[in-house]
Amino acid sequence: MRQKYFAHGETVLRHGDRAQHLWLVRRGWVKLSRQTPDGKETTVGLCTEGDVFGESALSADASYAYHAEIVSGEAELACIPAKNVQAAIHDDPRWASTILSMLNERIAQTQLRLEQSSTMSTAQRLGCFLLRLCRGETGDGATLQIPVEKHVLASYLGMKPETFSRSLQQLKTVGVEAQGAQLSVASVRALSEYVCISCSQSGSCQNEA
């Protein structure tokens, strides 16, 4: 496992490159995106501290399924050769179960995002994203640093920038206040109540207060 440092705007990996590493975000924000032949870009992931990307490296001879680019200031990533992971699985099959759980979690998260695009309002989707970032905070309130441009967040959440602004405005009623890259959540519980009523994972989600 090697530490690597990247600057804002730097490309970590390219869609279609041979996938030989898994990446773990230590610090900063990474945007995972793809482009269609007719020129539309979509943001398929937005990773921060503790998130892993490049999971297609776990399949033999696979290529990366997206482009990864730093969207915060300096970022620190750990780069793990896929062959080390494969060797670990070979030596101790308990590793396989860890990796399988990680991939299942990824499937569940992606399915949830897909589902939320039809069951949740845009303000609820933004709220759900914030709840994930509040995880690990002690106490009911939280202060979040999101040093990522608004249009990147909006694209990840499947909204136009103006819808994003309106949604942020709506969250004021449940105690969310934005000031530049800093967001304060007065009560994680109040935000959960507002968001999770429209989510099928309610009751079994670790982001819920």
Add this chain to the structure above:
Amino acid sequence: MRQKYFAHGETVLRHGDRAQHLWLVRRGWVKLSRQTPDGKETTVGLCTEGDVFGESALSADASYAYHAEIVSGEAELACIPAKNVQAAIHDDPRWASTILSMLNERIAQTQLRLEQSSTMSTAQRLGCFLLRLCRGETGDGATLQIPVEKHVLASYLGMKPETFSRSLQQLKTVGVEAQGAQLSVASVRALSEYVCISCSQSGSCQNEA
């Protein structure tokens, strides 16, 4: 591995049940769905011949992440105890790599559906679904049997039933004709050209002609 037979409308497994089996569809159609506390249902998957569901059984002590119900006439499913798969991985780690590839494919498919909800028109999304079913057809034309009610397909594709009907109408211009549960595709190539221009996987998708 045991064969099991189910009738239309029968429940295969329930959201939240302890996940102890993987399921492989041999014949028929299975809808995977979830419900939110405020009463919205979403269709997170629609599986047919060759598709696997219940993948959360691969994680230790996991529960199923959706409800599975037969939406065609009689269906035949193979039921595989997760502990057999775990034992196989333990005995021969090459199994782990097969399973990892399967899960990565599932992540890729789900991400793609999420992406397509913003890059594709509803007619293109329906067309993409049909292209997947055409896979394995020899020749450029194909006849598909989809014995599933329109509102189920529409829900899976994230559309209202009336949007689904309009989208099917639009696909006539590229040679798709519907007659009851039967759909004919005059040219898979023509359908691909219409659909895949708006997909980031274009060029590396096995459903593309």
